Amino acid sequence: MSFDIWLCRWREGVEAPFDRAEFEAVFGPRIILRTPRFVRARFDVGEADIYVGEGPRIQTMMLNHVGPGAFDSIFGLMERTGSALFWASRPPCLAVTDAAIIPHLHPGMVPSIGPAHVVRSGQELIAIIEGG
Numbered sequence: 001m002s003f004d005i006w007l008c009r010w011r012e013g014v015e016a017p018f019d020r021a022e023f024e025a026v027f028g029p030r031i032i033l034r035t036p037r038f039v040r041a042r043f044d045v046g047e048a049d050i051y052v053g054e055g056p057r058i059q060t061m062m063l064n065h066v067g068p069g070a071f072d073s074i075f076g077l078m079e080r081t082g083s084a085l086f087w088a089s090r091p092p093c094l095a096v097t098d099a100a101i102i103p104h105l106h107p108g109m110v111p112s113i114g115p116a117h118v119v120r121s122g123q124e125l126i127a128i129i130e131g132g
Helices: 020-030 068-081 098-105 109-115 122-129
Strands: 005-008 033-036 039-043 048-050 062-063 084-087 094-096
Touching: 005 068, 020 039, 020 068, 020 084, 048 068, 062 122, 068 084, 068 122, 084 109, 094 109
Parallel strands: none
Antiparallel strands: 005 062, 005 084, 033 039, 039 048, 048 062, 084 094
């Protein structure tokens, strides 16, 4: 998929960074190119360009050119960190791994790009992003 997808975590309506170690645990073994603010990861099916910034904590990350094989890892990071995923599309274009995350989102998110889909796998992420 060659459009932008964002992953971010909120707590009580405010962005809440997560530890870079969580990102590294999920994506680290798949990274084939690394610069201070960008990595490219390779999967069994496709690659993903990931913009993560610098430092020990990640506030927001953006992914693009995301191959289908990346979605299990994206789901895994969402689940590990309690993050939400959103993308540019007609609403609803918001996903979480647990309904308990929804009350923590920025107050304007659900009215503008929701309702949030609760997903259980990378394959479900693909299906909702593709409109299925």
